Amino acid sequence: PVAATPSNGLYAVYLGTAEAASIPLTRAMRSSVKRLDPDGFLLAADAGGVRIIGQNPIGVLYGVYDLLRTRAGLRWFAPGAGFEHCPQRPTVSVPDQVTLSNPAFPIRRWWPVCANVNSKTLDSWDWLVRNGMTLQAGKRLFAEHGAELEKRGAVLMDGGNNFYALLSDSLFEEHPEYFGLIGGRRVKQEYKRQPCTSHPRVAVLMAASLKAWHARPPAALTYLVGNNDDTLWCRCPRCEALDPPDEKAKRFVGTRYYTFVNAVAADVCRAHPEAELWSYAYQNFQYPPTGVTPDPRLFIQAAIHGRCYQHSLADLGCRINDRFRALLDQWGRLPNTVSTLEFIDATCLPNYLPLERVLAEDIRYYRRIGLAGCTFFAIPPDGTFGPRFEAPRFRDSLPAQWQAQYLAARLLWDPEADVEALLEDMGETYYGPAWPAMRRYRAALTGAFEGTPGHMYYGQSPVGKLLEKPGLEAALTGLLDEAAALTAGNPGAAARVALDRAWLRDYWQAPHRVYTARRPRELRAVRRQAGLLVDGRFDEPDWGRAEFTGHFIDLGGRTPA
Numbered sequence: 001p002v003a004a005t006p007s008n009g010l011y012a013v014y015l016g017t018a019e020a021a022s023i024p025l026t027r028a029m030r031s032s033v034k035r036l037d038p039d040g041f042l043l044a045a046d047a048g049g050v051r052i053i054g055q056n057p058i059g060v061l062y063g064v065y066d067l068l069r070t071r072a073g074l075r076w077f078a079p080g081a082g083f084e085h086c087p088q089r090p091t092v093s094v095p096d097q098v099t100l101s102n103p104a105f106p107i108r109r110w111w112p113v114c115a116n117v118n119s120k121t122l123d124s125w126d127w128l129v130r131n132g133m134t135l136q137a138g139k140r141l142f143a144e145h146g147a148e149l150e151k152r153g154a155v156l157m158d159g160g161n162n163f164y165a166l167l168s169d170s171l172f173e174e175h176p177e178y179f180g181l182i183g184g185r186r187v188k189q190e191y192k193r194q195p196c197t198s199h200p201r202v203a204v205l206m207a208a209s210l211k212a213w214h215a216r217p218p219a220a221l222t223y224l225v226g227n228n229d230d231t232l233w234c235r236c237p238r239c240e241a242l243d244p245p246d247e248k249a250k251r252f253v254g255t256r257y258y259t260f261v262n263a264v265a266a267d268v269c270r271a272h273p274e275a276e277l278w279s280y281a282y283q284n285f286q287y288p289p290t291g292v293t294p295d296p297r298l299f300i301q302a303a304i305h306g307r308c309y310q311h312s313l314a315d316l317g318c319r320i321n322d323r324f325r326a327l328l329d330q331w332g333r334l335p336n337t338v339s340t341l342e343f344i345d346a347t348c349l350p351n352y353l354p355l356e357r358v359l360a361e362d363i364r365y366y367r368r369i370g371l372a373g374c375t376f377f378a379i380p381p382d383g384t385f386g387p388r389f390e391a392p393r394f395r396d397s398l399p400a401q402w403q404a405q406y407l408a409a410r411l412l413w414d415p416e417a418d419v420e421a422l423l424e425d426m427g428e429t430y431y432g433p434a435w436p437a438m439r440r441y442r443a444a445l446t447g448a449f450e451g452t453p454g455h456m457y458y459g460q461s462p463v464g465k466l467l468e469k470p471g472l473e474a475a476l477t478g479l480l481d482e483a484a485a486l487t488a489g490n491p492g493a494a495a496r497v498a499l500d501r502a503w504l505r506d507y508w509q510a511p512h513r514v515y516t517a518r519r520p521r522e523l524r525a526v527r528r529q530a531g532l533l534v535d536g537r538f539d540e541p542d543w544g545r546a547e548f549t550g551h552f553i554d555l556g557g558r559t560p561a
Contacts, residue, residue: 012049015060023051032100039134040102043067045094058129058153065130066101067094075429076130078402079123079381082495085429101413105366107339107373108412109134109155113347114394115383118144124380124398125152131409136375142218158213159224159278164189166206166225178202180234192230197260198238207267214272221268224278224301225261231284244291252284255291262295269297281331282341288330296335301375302328303341309349310449310456312361320455332369340366340374343458344404346397348377350463352507353456354446355404360419363411373412376405392506400503403442432493437483441476441500448472453526453547464515466508468548473512476504523549 004022006012014023018033025033029044029051036042036055041063044051052063068074072092075085110128115121117140128135129152137149138158169188172179176186178201180193187193195202206225214221233239233253240248242256261279268275279294281287282303294300304324311318313325331338344355366374379389379397398405403426410417424439431438448466449456456462467473480501487494526546533540552561 014049014051015064016053017057017060018053018055023053024048025051028098032098035100037102040100041066043099043101044097046096050094061129061153062132076127077406077426077430078399079127083399083402103132103413104415105373105412107375108132108409109136109375110378111341111375112380112383113345113377114379114389115385117141119380119383120145121380121382122148123382129153131406132413133409139216139218146218155222156218156220157222157224159226161226161229163195163228164191166209167195167202180232181236182232182234189228192228193232194227194234196234196236196239197256198242203260203263204267207264210268211271221272221275225264226280226282227257242291246290252287254285254287254289257285258289258294259292261298262292265295265298286327288334294334294336298336300331300336300338301341302331302338305343306457308455308457309344309355309358310454312358312365314361314365318455320457328369328371337372339372342374342376344401345377345379346393348458349456350461350507351393351396352400352503354442354449355401356407356423357446359404359408360411363408364415367415396503400507431496433490434483434486434493434497437479437486438497441479441483444472444476444479451544453545463508464511467512473509
């Protein structure tokens with residue numbers, strides 16, 4: 001029963017925000033309530049009842065789900081009933097405690113992609129809040145599903161790659177000077193080219209569009225002012241004069257981008273001091289500008305496009321990630337709130353990559369360098385897709401990476417949590433009786449992913465090489481057979497093992513067949529970094545960096561060896 005006052009004979013569970021005067025609190029509880037962060041919650045229990053208190057309603061919701069997870073054993077590994085776990089227990093015990101839980105990172109978000117922007121993705125929305133993540137949605141989605149979003153504490157945020165939305169191409173005929181000079185002529189944006197950001201009226205018009213957007217209900221001004229999604233920038237003398245020599249030599253445009261965004265932010269914030277404006281560090285303006293200082297009120301979303309996900313950013317041995325460590329270090333020296341935008345969905349990386357340990361190291365690294373968190377590109381499996389994205393690989397994108405997504409959500413709240421204990425809990429709970437075999441399967445899969453020479457990033461995803469180690473494919477399929485045998489009489493566990501078998505087939509074995517049919521007949525020598533002993537053991541680090549080479553022939557030159 002839900003009531004405004006306790007019921008005789010029943011143990012009370014009090015839910016409310018910090019100002020709720022009707023919740024009985026001890027001195028220790030009151031002291032903890034004062035230290036609540038906006039998303040945090042207090043879980044307190046004694047003979048007088050359980051209290052779950054948040055500074056805001058979303059904190060209360062996070063606290064309820066935390067209690068259900070830690071004390072009742074519920075789990076929500078990915079969106080949808082197939083990834084939920086709800087044990088049947090006669091009692092739920094909550095020990096005496098006064099536990100304050102504030103998230104380590106204020107920014108813990110998804111950026112849904114591929115699905116229609118009006119998709120009512122209740123399973124995905126539930127998954128986010130049940131695992132301590134922030135539900136982010138735009139005004140168009142609020143217009144359609146405001147009540148459902150508000151129940152889940154959704155943050156209203158719009159924008160992205162959207163100069164075209166703030167400066168209409170319909171102005172081109174009357175004012176071509178507002179638009180980019182590209183290839184010797186003024187051209188419309190058409191969702192990709194940038195306008196002439198040095199023209200003083202362009203900043204004024206875009207700021208006016210933002211203020212008009214703010215006026216439309218529901219009132220909110222959290223907006224990411226990002227370029228149109230391309231590197232085509234205006235080449236007029238006035239725009240190019242903004243590029244410092246060091247940026248011009250590298251074809252960077254950070255100074256002109258932030259000169260422009262600073263002007264828009266100043267205009268908007270004069271009218272709306274409460275505005276929360278975001279900007280990108282992206283494409284050819286990933287690095288901080290050298291000719292201007294970004295407005296300190298701007299939230300910086302560093303789109304670490306091109307980083308290697310086969311290695312953590314904390315792994316100093318990954319040369320691909322050197323520049324991303326430098327990039328984040330440079331942004332970290334500025335007073336802005338900086339977070340990352342992560343590209344791990346099926347539009348950027350292959351499916352079914354065991355990223356959990358890489359992301360765990362990344363999140364702890366972000367904590368050490370003072371970032372505010374991260375946002376993941378994610379494809380909601382329950383979304384409505386158009387013809388371009390209505391394909392299994394897009395719907396599989398998030399479920400096939402559930403371990404990484406779930407672990408990342410847990411660590412964004414508490415990066416000091418025991419990763420090994422979390423992985424064991426995840427596997428034992430999800431796979432049930434099959435876990436002894438699936439534990440070895442996941443270890444072999446992870447070892448192949450992290451140990452295969454090369455790098456994995458947007459535009460460079462050599463997933464076909466992951467099964468090159470002799471005997472690995474047979475070992476993986478054998479472990480799946482062993483796991484399936486352990487699920488006899490447990491159809492739920494059997495279905496989950498079958499999913500892994502299908503994902504291995506579609507996202508590792510199929511690309512491997514293509515790769516082996518096409519790979520060049522050549523030996524690729526890797527530069528030695530340490531000593532090698534030819535003893536047949538292959539345990540030195542240099543062997544791990546070497547690529548497998550096959551297709552040898554006998555001395556006659558025709559017969560395969």
